[in-house]
Amino acid sequence: MSNLHDIPVATRSGCDERPVLRERGQREVFCGLTGIVWLHRKLQDAFFLVVGSRTCAHLIQSAAGVMIFAEPRFGTAILTDRDLAGMADANDELDRLCVTLLERRPEIRTLFLVGSCPSEVIKLDLARAAERLNARLLPQVRVLSYSGSGIETTFTQGEDAALRTFVPLMPHTDARQLMVVGCLPDIVEDQFRRQFEQLGIADVVFLPGRRAADVPAIGPNTDLLPAQPFNGDTVRALVARGARLLRAPYPFGAEGTTAWLQAAARAWGVSPAAFDAVTGPARARAETALARQRPLLAGRSLFMLPDSQLEPSLARFLHRELGMRLIEVGTPFLDRQMVSEELALLPDDIVLSEGQHLDRQLDRVRAARPDLTVCGLGLANPLEAEGLATKWSIELVFSPIHGYDQAGDLAELFARPFARRARLAV
Amino acid sequence: MQLTLWTYEGPPHIGAMRIATSMRDLHYVLHAPQGDTYADLLFTMIERQDRRPPVTYTTFQARDLGGSTAELVKAAVAEAFERFRPAALLVGDSCTAELIQDQSGALAAGMQLPIPVVALELPAYSKKENWGAAETFYHLVRALLADQVPAPGSKRPPRDPARRPRANLLGPTVLGFRCRDDVTEIRRLLDALGIDVNVVAPLGASVDDLRRLPDADFNIDLYPEVSRTLTGWLNRSFGMPATRTIPMGVGATRDFIAEVAALAGVDPSPLLGGETPGAAGRSSSASRQPWYARSVDSTYLTGKRVFIFADATHAIAAARIAAEEMGFTVVGLGCYARDFARDVREAAARYGVEALISDDYLEVEKAIAAAAPELVLGTQMERHIAKRLGIACAVISSPIHVQDVPARYSPVYGFEGANVLFDSWVHPLVMGLEEHLLQMFRDDFEFNDAAPASHLPAVAAQTMAVAELGMSDADDGPAWTADGERELKKIPFFVRGKARRNTESYARSRGLSTITVETLYDAKAHFAR
Numbered sequence: 001m002s003n004l005h006d007i008p009v010a011t012r013s014g015c016d017e018r019p020v021l022r023e024r025g026q027r028e029v030f031c032g033l034t035g036i037v038w039l040h041r042k043l044q045d046a047f048f049l050v051v052g053s054r055t056c057a058h059l060i061q062s063a064a065g066v067m068i069f070a071e072p073r074f075g076t077a078i079l080t081d082r083d084l085a086g087m088a089d090a091n092d093e094l095d096r097l098c099v100t101l102l103e104r105r106p107e108i109r110t111l112f113l114v115g116s117c118p119s120e121v122i123k124l125d126l127a128r129a130a131e132r133l134n135a136r137l138l139p140q141v142r143v144l145s146y147s148g149s150g151i152e153t154t155f156t157q158g159e160d161a162a163l164r165t166f167v168p169l170m171p172h173t174d175a176r177q178l179m180v181v182g183c184l185p186d187i188v189e190d191q192f193r194r195q196f197e198q199l200g201i202a203d204v205v206f207l208p209g210r211r212a213a214d215v216p217a218i219g220p221n222t223d224l225l226p227a228q229p230f231n232g233d234t235v236r237a238l239v240a241r242g243a244r245l246l247r248a249p250y251p252f253g254a255e256g257t258t259a260w261l262q263a264a265a266r267a268w269g270v271s272p273a274a275f276d277a278v279t280g281p282a283r284a285r286a287e288t289a290l291a292r293q294r295p296l297l298a299g300r301s302l303f304m305l306p307d308s309q310l311e312p313s314l315a316r317f318l319h320r321e322l323g324m325r326l327i328e329v330g331t332p333f334l335d336r337q338m339v340s341e342e343l344a345l346l347p348d349d350i351v352l353s354e355g356q357h358l359d360r361q362l363d364r365v366r367a368a369r370p371d372l373t374v375c376g377l378g379l380a381n382p383l384e385a386e387g388l389a390t391k392w393s394i395e396l397v398f399s400p401i402h403g404y405d406q407a408g409d410l411a412e413l414f415a416r417p418f419a420r421r422a423r424l425a426v
Numbered sequence: 427m428q429l430t431l432w433t434y435e436g437p438p439h440i441g442a443m444r445i446a447t448s449m450r451d452l453h454y455v456l457h458a459p460q461g462d463t464y465a466d467l468l469f470t471m472i473e474r475q476d477r478r479p480p481v482t483y484t485t486f487q488a489r490d491l492g493g494s495t496a497e498l499v500k501a502a503v504a505e506a507f508e509r510f511r512p513a514a515l516l517v518g519d520s521c522t523a524e525l526i527q528d529q530s531g532a533l534a535a536g537m538q539l540p541i542p543v544v545a546l547e548l549p550a551y552s553k554k555e556n557w558g559a560a561e562t563f564y565h566l567v568r569a570l571l572a573d574q575v576p577a578p579g580s581k582r583p584p585r586d587p588a589r590r591p592r593a594n595l596l597g598p599t600v601l602g603f604r605c606r607d608d609v610t611e612i613r614r615l616l617d618a619l620g621i622d623v624n625v626v627a628p629l630g631a632s633v634d635d636l637r638r639l640p641d642a643d644f645n646i647d648l649y650p651e652v653s654r655t656l657t658g659w660l661n662r663s664f665g666m667p668a669t670r671t672i673p674m675g676v677g678a679t680r681d682f683i684a685e686v687a688a689l690a691g692v693d694p695s696p697l698l699g700g701e702t703p704g705a706a707g708r709s710s711s712a713s714r715q716p717w718y719a720r721s722v723d724s725t726y727l728t729g730k731r732v733f734i735f736a737d738a739t740h741a742i743a744a745a746r747i748a749a750e751e752m753g754f755t756v757v758g759l760g761c762y763a764r765d766f767a768r769d770v771r772e773a774a775a776r777y778g779v780e781a782l783i784s785d786d787y788l789e790v791e792k793a794i795a796a797a798a799p800e801l802v803l804g805t806q807m808e809r810h811i812a813k814r815l816g817i818a819c820a821v822i823s824s825p826i827h828v829q830d831v832p833a834r835y836s837p838v839y840g841f842e843g844a845n846v847l848f849d850s851w852v853h854p855l856v857m858g859l860e861e862h863l864l865q866m867f868r869d870d871f872e873f874n875d876a877a878p879a880s881h882l883p884a885v886a887a888q889t890m891a892v893a894e895l896g897m898s899d900a901d902d903g904p905a906w907t908a909d910g911e912r913e914l915k916k917i918p919f920f921v922r923g924k925a926r927r928n929t930e931s932y933a934r935s936r937g938l939s940t941i942t943v944e945t946l947y948d949a950k951a952h953f954a955r
Contacts, residue, residue, distance in 0.1 A: 027485045031461025051427075051551060053521035058436040059464045077427045081552045084525075101429060117459045117522035120488070151488040151522070274833030359509055378466030378478065385476035408568070408671040 018343055020334060024230040025357030028376055029306055029332045031159030033061050033116060033387065038398065039162055039208075040073040042183050045109040046212040048074040050148070051094065051126060052116030063394075070257075073108070075101065079118055090122075093218030094129055095136075102141055109140075110212035112162060115147035140331050142169075142213070146418050154332040156230035156308045156397065159183055165206060167237040173217035178264055179243065181235055182228030185400040186210065192227075192251075192403060195261060198278045201268045209323060214349075218243055223267050225260070228249065229342070230309040230336040249341045250310075251402045253317040254286035254409060260330030282404040289408025290321055296415040301369035303364075306330035307376055307393035312342040314374075314396065314410075319347065322411055326350040327368050330361065331360060372417060389417040432787045432807055434762035434825055438548035438558025439520050440465055445562045445650075446516055448599045448628040452566070453512035454481045455503050457495075457530040458520035473600050482506040484523075484530075491526060499530045500537060507539055511635035515539065516562065518546030542633075544569045554785075556651040556737070556763055559599060563628060564655040570636050575663045582665035585643050591690035592622045592642040596657055596668075597649030598629040603740060603824050604838050605629055606647070606902050611752045611840035612648065612673065615683060617699050620655070621690050623905040640664050644689045648672075648839075650739055651763065674743035675751055676713050676844045677703070713841035715848045719751055726807050730855070733758035733799035735782065735790055735808055736823030738766030740838075742773040742820050747779060747847060758782060761788070762805075786813075798924050801855060805840075806830065818854035818921060824849075904933040910941045928953045 033056055036048045050056045057076035077097050082088040102108055111133070113126045126145035133143040147153065147162040153161060163181070178201055180192065189206055196204045205216040206357075220242040226235055229250055239245055248263035249256045258279060267274045302324045304311045311331040318324040328351040336343070346352070353361070364374055365388070373383055373390045380390040391414055401410040439456060446454040447469050457927035463483055469475045482505070484498045515722060531545020538823065544566050548558045554864045576582075593613060600604035601710040606629070613623055624642035625635045639645075639660065645668040648656045657668035667689055680701050687694035702710040706720045718724060726881065732754040734744050748754040757773045760782030761767070769781040774781035782793050791811045794802060802819040803810040806827045812819030821830050822838070836850075837843040856915040906914070925946070932949035933941050 008927040025485065026463075027460045028463045029460060030464060030468065031459070033461065037766055052436040053434075054430075055439075055462060055550065056522045057430045058440065061432055061463060062436075063464050063469055072431060076433075078430050079551060081549070083427055088427070090427070097427055097429050117461070117933060118525055119521055120527045122493070147489075151486065151491070154460060174527065196881045241571045302943050345493055359505070375870075377471050378463060378638060379470070380477055381470040381474060382478045393461070 018346075018348075021351055021353040022168050023353060023355045023357040023360065026359065027154070027306075027332070027353075027356040028378055029356065029385070030063055030155040030163060030376075031059070031117070032148030032153030032155065033060060033114060033150075035148060035162060036060060036074050036114065036263045037063065038183060041212065042186075043109065043110070043208055043212040044210055046073065046112060047101065047105060047110070048112045048114055049098065049107045050074070050076040050114045051119045052079065052114075052123060053054065053074055053118045053421045054078055056116045056131070058119075073105075073400055079122075080333055080340035084122065090124055091129060093134070094124075095133060098133055098143070105186055109142065111137075111141055111143045112165070112212075113145040114162075115145065115149055117151050119204070120149045120151060133189050145337030154309075155231075156228070156310075159228070160231045160233050163231055163234040164237055166207065166212075167218070167234065167241060168412060169176055169215045170213075170218040170241065171416055172241075173219040175203065175217070175219070175223055176218075176221040177205055177236070178225060178268070179216065179218070180204065181208045181224055181238070182224045182231050183208060186404060188400050188406065191405055194256060195262065195278065195282070199268070199270050199275065201264060201270070205336065220244075223264065225264050226338065227260075228310075229313055229335065229338045232338045235338065248342055249316065249345060250313040252313050253321045253407050254283050254290060254319055254404060255321055256313065257286065257402070257404050257407065279404075286407040288406040290411050293408065293415045294322050296418045297411065299325060300418070301325040301327050303327045303368060303370035303373045304329050304331075304359060305365075305373065305375040305379065305393070306332040306353070307374070308397050309333060309335070310396055311374075312339045312346065314351075316342050316345045317410070318414060320345060321407075322414070323370060324372075324414075327370050328361075328364060330354075331359070332356065368406055372414065389421060391417055430786075434785050434787070434805065434807060436465070436468075436548070437521055437550045437556035438553045438555060438561070439518060439546075439550065440468070441555040441558025441560070441652075442459055442516060442518060442546055442548060442562040443481055444555075444559050444601050445566065445628050446481060446601045447475070448630070448634045450630065451513040452480060452516065452633060452712060453506055453510050453514075454479075454516040454518070455484070455499070455506050455530070455534065456481055456518060456520055457484045457499050457502075457523035457528060458488070459487065460485050462520050464908055469600060472826065473831055474828070475600065479644055480512065482510075482664050486523070495523075495526055495530045496533055499528055499533050503537060503539070505539070512541065512657055514542040514544065514566070516546055516566065517546050518548060519550075521550035524550050542569055554763070557765060559652045560655040563596075563652060564659060567627075567636050568659065569657055570633065571640065571663075572689070574637075574640055576665075584869055585691070590620055590622045591644075591692060592624040593686070593690070594639055594642040594645045595626040595648055596645050597647065597651075597653030598626065598630065599649070600825060601826065602629075602649055602652070603737075603822070603826060603830065604836060604843075605719050607835050607837035608648065608839040608843065609834070611837040611842055612646065614803075615673070615679075617695060619683070619690065619692050619694065620696075621686065621692065640666070642666065644668065646686070651737055651766070670741045671840045672739055674740070675747035675847070676711055676715050676841065677750055678743060679713070679840055679844065680744060686955065695721075713842065713844040714752060714840075716845040718845075719753065724753075724852075725846060727852070727855075728753045728818050730754045730801055731757045731797070731799040732801045732803060733794050733797050734822075735760045735762070735802075735804045737761055737805075738763060738770050739777045740823035742769060744847075745777060747844075748803070748851075749843070752848075752851065757799050758793060760784065760793070764792075788827050791815075798927065800921075801851065803851065819856055820850045863919075903930045904939050906941045907943075909943050910946055913943045913946055925950070 040048050083090045115126050130143040130145040144165040146165050148158040218241045222243040224243045224245045246263040248260045251257040251260040311329050315329040318325050330353040334354040373388050374393050383390050400406050446452050469479045482502050484500050484502045486495045517531045534543050598609050645657045647653050647668045659838050660666045671682040671685050673679040678688045683694050683697045708717045741761045745756050745759050756777040761770045762785040771781040803807050803822045805823050805825050809819050836846045929946050929949040
C-alpha cells in the first residue's frame, strides 16, 4: 500500500448511504499525545508521563503553547541512545524515573504512562511496566498506561485511549445512573449537572471526573450519553460492561443541546412538558445569542480540514443553526457509530472526507475558495496569505463550546474572522 | 532515559527544517509518523511565515510497519518532486523512522531524480536541534560544492585589487533570534567598509546561491551554532577564513569591524574613526548606547545583579555587554548546549562565576532562584522562570516565542543592535527615579505595592506578590516578630523578596529563632555590597 496506489474513491458502506471520500497521504493532524494538554488540567491528581523521544516533548510544549504552566502535570521520559542500545535496561530506567517523579510530586494519585511512536516501535511494554509499578506503589498511587502514538492514534483519540483505561477499574453497580462520557471544561460540566438535576435526573456521573482516583461504577442500569464524538472505544468498552448507549447529536448549539438533553430525558421518563419547562428559558437564551451571529455567517461557504473528529457535529450546527453552506467536511477518522445522528442531519450535497492527503485537499480548498476554512495552526497563516479566511481548529478543542450557554460563543468563534476582516482597512 | 518537562531544543530534524524553511527552493522529505507535522506551526505561528514549510511528511502508520514504509518514502519523494519542483532535496528520518531503518536517504538517492538529493543522518536519540541545523547546512553545501573543491594544498589566488572584497553572511535562519534584522545591520556595516555581500545563507538563499559561496573572500560566522561546522569546512577546503567575533554590543561591534577590515584588507576608519572608547558624549559612537549608559539616569543600573542563560553565542556576548557596557554585575552565566560549553566556561571565569551548562529547565530555575538576580537575560524558558519568581527579564536568544519576532526593526547585532539591547534590558527594570520615589513615599496610599511602576503591566503587582509568598520558607524558617514584619513591609516590593530571604538565611546561620527589626538591619549590613 502506498500513497500512489491509493487512489481516492467514494465508497458507500454500512447503513448510512452517504458516500465518503477516503484519503491516504500526508496528514496535518496532531497525534494522540496532544490530548494530554487538556487531560492534565482536567484530572487534578494525575500526572502524564510520555515515554518517547525529544520530538514528543517538543510536540507537547509547542502544540498548544502550554508554557504558561510553571510546572505542568506532564513530562517526557526521553529515550536516549543508551536505552536503545540496551546499555541501560529501559524498564529499570522507567521505574527509577517514576519513583523520582512521584517523590517530587507527592500529591499525584494517578500516573499515566503514555506510549509514543518510538516506544511502540521498540515494543516497550508499558502495560507491564504499569503492573510492575502498581505492585510497588498501590494504594498510594495507581499507574495506568495507554498509547497516544501517532502511528496508532490521531489527536482526540488520545483522550479516548486515556478514558478507556478507567473502564476495567470501574466497580459494578446495579443502580440507575446517567454517565456523561468525554472531557468537558468544569464550567460546562456544572451547567449540565444543574440541568439534569432540574430535569429530575439526579444520579449523573461524568467520565472523567475531576480526580482520576474517583473512578465511577458501571452496570446494566447505566445510561451512556457521550458528550464528545471521539470517545468511541471507551463507549464500546462501557457497553461491553452492560451500559446502554443513548444516541443523540452532540450538544453544540441550541438544537444539538436540546436533542442531547432530550435523549437523556426520554430514557428517564421526563414528560415533554417538564422538559420544555426546564430547557425552554436556556434554549431561548441560546437562540438569542445565535441570532446575533447569524447575519455574519448565513450563506457563507465553509471548508473543514480534518482535525478533532468534531467536524461532522460542528458542520451540522453551522449549517442548520447559522445557515452556512458546507463544501467539504473532513475528519481524521469517521466513527460512524458515534456520529450516525449527526450524519443524518447533514445535507446531501457535501463532500464528507476521512483521512487526509494534504496537498490534494489544499488543491480542493484553492479551487473552491471557501469563505471560511477551518484548519490547524500550521496551515492558517499560509492560507490567510492566499486571501482565505481561516478559523483555527484547535480553539474548538480548548474552548468551552458545549451546551446552551456556550452556543453564542461557539458561533462567535466562526464569526470573528469575518468581523475582523470587516474592521481592518489596511 | 531523561525526565524532561520543557526542552530548550527540538530534535535534530527540526534543525534541518529550519535550514529548508529558511531557503527558497529547497524541499525536505521527512520520514515521520502523523503528529510530527506539529513542527509546521513553529514556523507559521511563532515566525508568522506566510507559506507552509517546504516539508513533505511520509505519515506512516502502525499498519505500514514491517512492509510498506519504504514504499511510502519513494512515493512521497516522487510526489514532492512533481508538485514542488525544488532545486535540491533533503531526505531524512524523524526519531521513529530512525528506529525502523528504512534508509530513506539511500532510497531517495536511488530514484535518479534530476536534482541533488542530500541524505541526512541526524541521530535523534543523542543530538538536538542546533546540531541538526549545523549538520544539515554543512552537508547540503558540501554536496553542492563537491565538484568545486580545489586539490589539497592548492593556494587561493589573491583578490583582484580592482574588485571590492566580498563576504558571505552565514548562519541566519528562521526561528533564530532577530536574524532578519541582524543581517540588515551587518550589511550596512560591510557596505560602509566597502565590502560586498556575496551570499547570505541559509536565510533567503537559493540552492544556486550556495554554489556561489566560494566566490567570496571570507566568511562571516554570524551564528556559530548553525554555521561554524560549515565555515570550518570552507576554511579547510577552500582556504576561506572566517570571523570569530560576534558583533553584539558596542565593544564587540568595534572588534568585529577591526577583524572584518583585516580579513578584507580594507581601512576600518570609515566606521572606527568615529568611535571613541571610554569617552562620554553623544558623538563618541555611532551607537547611542555608550552615552545612554553614562547619562546620570543610568546610575541606578550600577551593580544590578544579572543572570544570563541562553545559547552560547548570545549568552557570552550578553555577559560582556552586561559587565562592560551596562555596569551590571554578572551573577550567573550559562547555556543549554554542551557543544559550546568550553567557550561559556571561559567567559564565566572572566566574571568570576561558575558556568551553568544544562538543558534541565528545573536546574536552571533553581540556579536563578539561588542567585537572586534583579534581571534575567534568557530564552522564553527563562521568561517563565522569571515571571514565576517575580524577577525582571528580557529575552536574548532562541528558543523564542511570537513576541520575540517583533514587527519593528530590532536587530541585536551592530550599533543599532546595541541601542535595541539597552532599551530592552532597561525597560523591564523599575526606572531610576521611580525607584527613589518608591523609597520616599512608600506609605503613600496610591504609591505602594499594589500600585506597581507605571510602565510595567498591571499584572506585575500580582505576580510579585505571588513570588514573595513563594520565596518565604514559612514552615521551618525563623519566625518574624510583628515589628520585624512591619519593617520588612516598608522595603519596596521589588526587593522585598530578596530582603526576606537574605534575612531568614542570616538568622538561620546565626541560629536565631525570631527575626526582629534589629535582625533585619544586621542582615542588611551583612549582605551590603
